Every structure is written in structure tokens, then in C-alpha cells.
Amino acid sequence: MPKKILIIEDDPAIVVSLEFLMLQQGYDVQVTTNAEEGEKTIRQQMPDLILLDINLPQRSGFELCRQLRADSNFDQTRIVLLTAKGREVDYQKGIAFGADEYIIKPFSTRDLVQTVHDLLSTTRNLI
Amino acid sequence: MRPRERLTFSWLLLSFVLLTSLAGIEFYVFVQLSAAQKGQLLELLFPYRYFILVPILILLGLIIFGAKWVLENLWLPLAQLTDEVELLFSSRTSSSLTSRVPLHFQRISCLLNEQSKRIEKLQKGIESKISQAKKELEQEKNVFAALIEELSEGVIVCNSSAYILLYNKSAQELFVDQENGNTAENTNKSQLGLGRSFNTILPTPRLKYTLNELQERHRLGSSHLVQHFSTWFGSKLLRVQTIGILDPENKLSGFVFICEDLAPHSSDYHPHEVLELLHDEQRRASIANIRSSIETLQDYPEMPTEKYRLLMKTIQEHSVKLSEQLTHNPMHNKAELRVLCPLELTPIQEWLQSLNINPERPLKLTCIMADSSQTWYVQLNRYFFSQVLEFLFQQLHQLLHLTQLEIRLDRKDQFIMLDICWQGKELAPVELRNWLNHPLRSISEDQTVNISEILRQHDAEIWFEGLPDSLEHGLRLFVPCLDEMDPKFELKSHINLGSRPVFYDFDLFHKTSLSKKWNEVLLTEATYTVFDTETTGLNPAGGDEIISIGAIRIVNGQILRNETFSQLVNPQREISPQSFQIHGISVEELQDKPLISQVLPLFHSFVQDSILVAHNAAFDLRFLQMKEDSSGLIFDNPVLDTLLLSAVIHPNLDKHDLDTLAQRFGLDFKQRHSAMGDAEVTAQILLELFPMLNSKRINTIQDAQSAAKKSYYARLKY
Numbered sequence: 107m108p109k110k111i112l113i114i115e116d117d118p119a120i121v122v123s124l125e126f127l128m129l130q131q132g133y134d135v136q137v138t139t140n141a142e143e144g145e146k147t148i149r150q151q152m153p154d155l156i157l158l159d160i161n162l163p164q165r166s167g168f169e170l171c172r173q174l175r176a177d178s179n180f181d182q183t184r185i186v187l188l189t190a191k192g193r194e195v196d197y198q199k200g201i202a203f204g205a206d207e208y209i210i211k212p213f214s215t216r217d218l219v220q221t222v223h224d225l226l227s228t229t230r231n232l233i
Numbered sequence: 234m235r236p237r238e239r240l241t242f243s244w245l246l247l248s249f250v251l252l253t254s255l256a257g258i259e260f261y262v263f264v265q266l267s268a269a270q271k272g273q274l275l276e277l278l279f280p281y282r283y284f285i286l287v288p289i290l291i292l293l294g295l296i297i298f299g300a301k302w303v304l305e306n307l308w309l310p311l312a313q314l315t316d317e318v319e320l321l322f323s324s325r326t327s328s329s330l331t332s333r334v335p336l337h338f339q340r341i342s343c344l345l346n347e348q349s350k351r352i353e354k355l356q357k358g359i360e361s362k363i364s365q366a367k368k369e370l371e372q373e374k375n376v377f378a379a380l381i382e383e384l385s386e387g388v389i390v391c392n393s394s395a396y397i398l399l400y401n402k403s404a405q406e407l408f409v410d411q412e413n414g415n416t417a418e419n420t421n422k423s424q425l426g427l428g429r430s431f432n433t434i435l436p437t438p439r440l441k442y443t444l445n446e447l448q449e450r451h452r453l454g455s456s457h458l459v460q461h462f463s464t465w466f467g468s469k470l471l472r473v474q475t476i477g478i479l480d481p482e483n484k485l486s487g488f489v490f491i492c493e494d495l496a497p498h499s500s501d502y503h504p505h506e507v508l509e510l511l512h513d514e515q516r517r518a519s520i521a522n523i524r525s526s527i528e529t530l531q532d533y534p535e536m537p538t539e540k541y542r543l544l545m546k547t548i549q550e551h552s553v554k555l556s557e558q559l560t561h562n563p564m565h566n567k568a569e570l571r572v573l574c575p576l577e578l579t580p581i582q583e584w585l586q587s588l589n590i591n592p593e594r595p596l597k598l599t600c601i602m603a604d605s606s607q608t609w610y611v612q613l614n615r616y617f618f619s620q621v622l623e624f625l626f627q628q629l630h631q632l633l634h635l636t637q638l639e640i641r642l643d644r645k646d647q648f649i650m651l652d653i654c655w656q657g658k659e660l661a662p663v664e665l666r667n668w669l670n671h672p673l674r675s676i677s678e679d680q681t682v683n684i685s686e687i688l689r690q691h692d693a694e695i696w697f698e699g700l701p702d703s704l705e706h707g708l709r710l711f712v713p714c715l716d717e718m719d720p721k722f723e724l725k726s727h728i729n730l731g732s733r734p735v736f737y738d739f740d741l742f743h744k745t746s747l748s749k750k751w752n753e754v755l756l757t758e759a760t761y762t763v764f765d766t767e768t769t770g771l772n773p774a775g776g777d778e779i780i781s782i783g784a785i786r787i788v789n790g791q792i793l794r795n796e797t798f799s800q801l802v803n804p805q806r807e808i809s810p811q812s813f814q815i816h817g818i819s820v821e822e823l824q825d826k827p828l829i830s831q832v833l834p835l836f837h838s839f840v841q842d843s844i845l846v847a848h849n850a851a852f853d854l855r856f857l858q859m860k861e862d863s864s865g866l867i868f869d870n871p872v873l874d875t876l877l878l879s880a881v882i883h884p885n886l887d888k889h890d891l892d893t894l895a896q897r898f899g900l901d902f903k904q905r906h907s908a909m910g911d912a913e914v915t916a917q918i919l920l921e922l923f924p925m926l927n928s929k930r931i932n933t934i935q936d937a938q939s940a941a942k943k944s945y946y947a948r949l950k951y
Binding site for chain 2: 120124126130161202
């Protein structure tokens with residue numbers, strides 16, 4: 107059973123490569139372009155990992171991340187924040203909201219694939 | 234009434250009283266007699282009538298003319314001598330008694346002159362010592378002034394009511410209102426002036442907010458009395474740093490404003506802005522797209538053609554986008570917001586306490602701090618962030634009909650959690666989203682900034698927190714917290730006068746009279762604009778016009794020779810030969826000068842917040858009043874007239890014209906019958922009159938106005 111990955115990203119340009127890369131790694135990939143739709147998909151599909159953009163229309167990735175972490179159903183769901191917000195304060199915010207990784211654009215796709223692989227092969231420590 | 238007229242009147246009255254009393258007594262005695270006694274008396278006296286009447290008339294004549302002689306030769310010279318003695322001992326200039334005095338008083342006059350010379354000698358000795366001490370103090374002040382003068386930033390020092398006490402050259406240059414086209418010649422074109430209100434010069438709500446905020450912080454015992462704001466002044470974008478000044482008793486005695494024009498730099502990037510460019514999120518996204526596409530292409534060369542094309546397209550599109558971004562400089566708006574909404578280190582608990590005091594707010598706030606022993610600092614723009622909170626309170630009150638809110642403050646790692654909690658209905662997420670787009674009061678009319686932008690500027694997040702089965706709900710504001718304070722922060726938190734060298738001792742700080750009502754202000758503490766006009770003729774109602782206005786300011790008893798107003802005016806009519814003979818200004822000279830309609834608004838603004846002073850003010854004011862309808866400008870400042878004040882001081886001296894007063898006080902005219910020259914001498918006369926008025930217990934503006942009204946000259950009308 108392949109691991110499920112959900113990409114929530116409103117920039118179609120990066121979705122092309124992200125989706126392709128994750129599919130090539132043998133994951134089951136789904137894509138949504140906003141947080142509302144993303145939340146619905148998460149509740150229905152229960153993905154193992156979410157590649158979540160922060161700058162989304164209407165509701166930010168920070169907010170969705172925070173909400174998911176407040177819900178114990180998603181304790182084991184890995185959240186990787188993908189963002190162009192490159193400052194220390196944004197990184198701190200991402201970690202405070204419960205992201206497992208905070209990846210700043212531009213990033214190496216090879217490193218991203220490795221990070222996703224590492225995260226999915228371990229269990230989330232809740233303490 | 235003039236002295237001589239008063240003398241004649243007194244003499245006539247005395248004679249009349251004498252004659253009527255004598256006649257009355259005789260008549261009374263006569264009517265008391267019986268008819269027989271009256272007949273006997275008349276019969277007895279009639280043969281001797283001439284012997285009785287002639288001596289009586291001679292005696293009466295002697296008494297009446299004797300009285301006249303006494304009044305003219307003793308009373309009047311003595312009254313004049315008294316005025317002169319008063320002048321002799323109160324004037325700062327060297328003078329001696331000149332009145333013609335009767336022979337038997339000449340010894341007194343000589344003694345007084347000798348005494349006056351002795352006092353003058355003593356005074357000179359004291360003055361030379363004072364002057365020496367002043368010189369030393371002046372040197373120290375000059376060092377300080379030179380230091381301030383050298384600063385590239387504009388420095389303005391105000392008292393606690395925001396009235397200007399000191400400013401440097403850079404500040405003077407910053408506050409020139411180029412847009413209103415100040416046309417006055419030889420005039421201080423800057424709007425700054427000692428004793429003027431900084432609030433009037435920079436009428437932005439940001440300034441008022443900042444001053445209230447610093448006063449409130451000081452009241453609450455905070456020593457952090459520094460705040461920044463940015464605002465537009467004409468075409469200039471000013472960044473103003475405001476620092477509270479504490480006196481040795483720890484009272485807030487004034488403010489220092491350090492102003493810098495940011496506009497010249499707005500087209501350039503500072504080094505830190507270049508770094509900011511690298512952080513630009515759009516660029517990062519484009520680079521990320523290009524990089525991930527290239528790497529995918531490298532790693533999977535055998536990918537389907539359709540995918541290959543899509544990735545190539547991404548590379549091409551985002552390379553173009555990146556180039557465009559570099560050309561069009563998209564950081565500009567962001568940089569501008571950072572300039573307009575500067576953040577400063579703020580102790581959040583203290584800020585919340587100051588926010589709590591708002592009597593107009595319909596909601597009751599209760600603040601609960603998780604840890605009151607520690608001060609948490611955040612980077613905040615109080616002006617905008619307070620607006621955000623006030624807006625949220627207002628919306629919660631209106632939408633959910635709340636009357637009470639609880640503010641809870643806690644810290645999680647590097648962030649402050651500011652929770653606005655209530656009991657009752659929950660808030661729909663869509664409402665909060667709409668609120669975030671709400672525009673806030675900004676620093677200029679054509680520029681708005683919304684809550685969401687302000688939150689982003691603060692790196693803050695906001696969300697609704699509520700459990701479906703709970704009655705308690707809340708909005709959580711998540712604001713980055715600073716771990717350690719900047720060491721410079723404490724140093725620049727306020728200025729303490731007690732810790733400065735002695736040359737920093739400005740008496741002006743303690744003067745609060747500027748904020749008092751005019752009539753209560755002491756003569757020596759008021760701010761004056763002394764002015765004079767030259768005109769085409771003497772009849773304002775008959776169409777004569779102003780051709781020149783000259784004015785100079787007096788603040789705290791000092792004539793400010795660099796704060797003057799001097800302007801020739803084109804009257805658009807002929808000048809009468811008599812007037813030309815006086816001032817020597819010809820119509821040709823005035824051809825290219827501005828019209829009175831252009832000059833009056835500038836003059837009106839120059840005299841703002843001051844008492845108008847003129848010699849024979851009724852004449853000059855009449856000309857200004859004649860223009861009230863056409864210009865819409867009303868000169869309703871309180872007025873003092875040096876002519877009337879001189880008559881109050883020396884009611885027994887005949888002459889009070891400008892030349893006589895100048896001579897009396899030993900003053901020289903730079904240019905007699907020029908508006909500026911006459912205004913300057915009038916200003917000096919006013920200062921000479923102050924000690925004399927004080928000796929007559931005329932201390933305030935109201936005292937002076939009431940005394941002047943009673944003066945004979947106050948009856949003059951134009």
C-alpha cells in the first residue's frame with residue numbers, strides 16, 4: 107500500500123514537478139490548490155504526509171497546520187511547510203504551529219525527496 | 234483727559250466750589266434773621282457796602298488765582314517730576330530729570346539726579362558682573378547649539394504642551410511649506426518658530442497620539458519614553474523620533490523630536506533593503522520553480538513529452554517573471570509600508586495597560602497576564618496595532634453584542650499569545666476574514682493600509698479559537714516575542730535633564746503659560762507679534778490700502794530677530810503725496826509685489842497663537858479689519874497698544890508718539906517709517922514698558938488691556 111501524499115499549493119508551476127517527483131517515488135499523490143479544499147481532502151483521505159504551502163488564498167498554510175495539530179486524529183500526519191517566507195521568525199512560527207519540516211524556497215528537489223522519505227519512514231514523536 | 238485740561242478743569246471746579254460755598258453761607262445766615270433784623274442789617278451795612286464787598290472780592294480773587302498758581306507751578310511740575318523720577322529709576326537707559334521745576338524744588342531735582350547717577354553706577358557694576366556670568370553661560374550654550382546645529386537631523390525641543398523652545402537649522406529647512414508658496418521677502422520661510430505649537434505645524438493624528446501615549450506611559454511609571462512615527466509634510470516623508478524629557482523631579486517636562494526626511498532615500502535601497510530583496514517571497518517562488526523543474530529534468534531525462542514541455546514552459550515563464558521583478562522593483566510598496574509603519578521595541582504588558590484606558594470604549598476590558606514578573610518585548614507599531622485591537626473590540630461589540638472582554642497574555646516559545654476572550658456566541662471564520670480587509674486610518678488621505686497588511690508587517694497571525702460545546706471563545710493574536718532587549722534601548726529611553734551639564738538648563742521648560750487662557754498670561758511670559766503697516770493714506774474707510782507690513786516676534790521676553798515678517802504689497806491704487814513724504818515708497822516700487830489678498834493669509838499664519846502689538850494699534854487694525862470680508866481672515870488675537878500703555882504709565886506726560894517714546898527710552902531707529910523698522914522699535918518699547926507696568930500692579934494681559942481702555946487715547950477711532 108503506497109503512502110499517501112497531499113500537495114496543497116496554489117502555484118501550478120511547482121505542482122508540476124512536485125507531483126511528478128512524488129509519483130516517480132511511488133507515492134499516491136493528490137493535489138489541491140487551497141486550504142478549504144485541502145482540509146476536506148485531508149479529512150476524507152487521511153494522507154500520511156502533506157506538502158503545504160503557506161501563502162494560500164483565503165486561509166494561510168500556517169492556520170491549516172495549526173488546526174490539524176489541534177486535532178488528535180492527525181497526530182501521525184506529517185506536515186512539511188513549503189514556503190518562500192525565508193526569515194527566522196517565519197521558521198519559528200512554522201515550528202510553533204507544529205510543522206515537521208519547514209522548507210524554504212528555493213529548495214533542492216533531491217533534498218525534498220529525501221526529507222519526505224525520511225519522514226515517512228519514522229513515527230511522529232508526540233512529546 | 235490731557236494733564237493741562239485736567240488742571241484747568243480742577244481749577245475751575247475749585248473756584249466754583251469756593252464761590253458757591255461762600256454765597257451759600259451768607260444766604261443761609263441772611264434767611265435765619267427775622268424781618269426786623271434783616272432790615273436793621275441792611276440799613277447798617279448799606280452805607281459801608283463798598284468797604285465790605287471790595288476786600289471780599291480781592292480776597293476771593295487772591296484765593297482763586299493763588300490756587301491757579303499753585304496748580305500750575307507746583308502741582309503740575311511735581312506730577313511731571315514724579316513721572317520722570319519713576320522713568321529715571323525704572324528705565325534701563327541712562328537719563329536725568331529734565332522737567333522745569335520751581336526754584337525751591339530744584340535742590341530735590343539735583344539730589345535725585347545725583348542719586349540716580351549713583352544707582353546707575355551700581356547697576357553698571359552689577360550688570361557687568363551679570364554680563365560676565367552670562368558670557369560664560371553663553372559660551373556653554375553655544376557649544377551645545379553648535380552640536381545641535383551640526384546634526385543632519387532636524388531637532389526640535391518642545392515643552393510638555395508641545396510648544397517649541399528650540400530648533401536647529403536642519404529642522405528649519407525641513408519644515409518649509411513649499412506647496413503653499415510662501416512669498417514673503419526677508420522672512421523666515423520655515424513654519425517653525427519659538428513659542429509656536431508643534432501640533433499646529435504638524436497637524437497629524439500620529440503626533441497627538443504619540444504625545445498622549447508618552448504622557449500615559451510616564452503616568453503609569455514607565456521610563457521607556459521613546460516612540461517613532463512617519464508622516465507626510467508636503468512632499469516630504471518624515472520619520473519622527475519622539476523622546477520624552479524628564480526633569481530632576483521626574484516630571485515629564487517636554488519632548489525632543491528628531492526628524493528625518495525619508496523621501497530622498499525612497500528610490501534607493503539601503504544595504505539592509507538589498508538583503509530584504511533576497512527575502513522577497515515572489516523571487517524565491519520563481520527560483521524554486523525553475524530549480525525544481527531543472528532538477529526534475531536532470532533526474533528523469535526519459536519523462537513523457539507532455540511533462541517535459543510543461544517543465545520547460547515553467548522554466549521559461551519564471552525566468553521572464555524574475556527578470557520583470559528585478560526591473561519593476563516590486564519591493565517598493567513593501568519598503569514603503571515598513572517606512573510608514575515602523576516597528577519599535579515595546580513592552581507588551583505596559584502597552585496593554587495603556588490600551589485599557591479608553592473611556593469612550595463601550596466594552597469593559599479585563600487584562601490577565603500569565604506572568605507579571607517578567608516583561609515581554611515585541612516589535613510593535615503602537616499606533617497601527619492599537620487601531621487593529623480597537624477595531625476588533627468594536628466589531629465584537631457590534632456583531633456579538635458583547636459588553637465585556639477578557640484579554641489574556643501568555644508566551645509560547647518565541648511568541649506572545651494575546652487572547653481576546655468572551656463568553657457567548659462564536660464567531661464565523663468568514664467574519665474575521667472580512668475584518669482583516671478593513672482599512673485603517675493611515676498617515677495620508679490617499680493611502681490606506683488594511684489590518685491584514687499591518688499584521689503581516691508585525692509577522693503576526695490571528696485566528697478564532699473556540700470549541701463547539703463551550704461557551705468561551707476567543708481571538709488569538711500570535712506575535713513574535715524578543716528574547717533579549719537591545720542594550721541601546723535603555724540608553725535612549727528618555728532624556729533626563731538632571732543628568733546633563735548646566736548649559737542644558739532651559740527656563741522655558743517650566744513655562745506653561747502658553748496653554749493658559751490669554752487674559753491670565755503674565756505680560757513677561759506671553760508671545761507677541763509686534764507689527765506695523767505703511768499705507769497709501771490715513772483713511773482706511775475711504776479706500777486707503779496697506780503697502781507694507783513688518784512684524785517681529787517676542788517670546789519669553791526676547792525679541793526674535795530671525796523670526797520676522799516683512800512684505801511690500803501692491804495696493805493697486807495711488808499713494809497720497811502726504812503718505813509718500815512719510816514712508817518714501819512709490820507706486821512703481823510696488824508694481825511687481827503681491828496683492829494684499831496673497832499676503833494676508835501668510836501674515837495671518839505668522840501671527841497665530843500670539844498677542845498682536847502695535848503703536849496706535851487702532852489705525853493698523855482698522856486696515857486689517859477692512860479686509861475681513863474679502864479675505865475671510867479674522868485677526869481675533871488679543872491686542873496691546875504701546876501708545877495706550879505709555880499713557881497708562883505716564884498719564885501726566887503730554888507726548889506718547891513713537892519718536893518721543895524711542896527718545897524717552899534711549900532707543901535708536903534702524904529705519905524710521907519703514908514697517909519693519911517701526912515694528913522693531915515698538916517691540917523694544919513694549920519690553921521697556923513691562924517693568925513700569927508691573928510696578929503699577931499691571932501684570933497680566935487682561936490687566937494691561939483694562940488699564941489701556943481707561944486711557945485718554947483709547948478714544949481714538951479710525
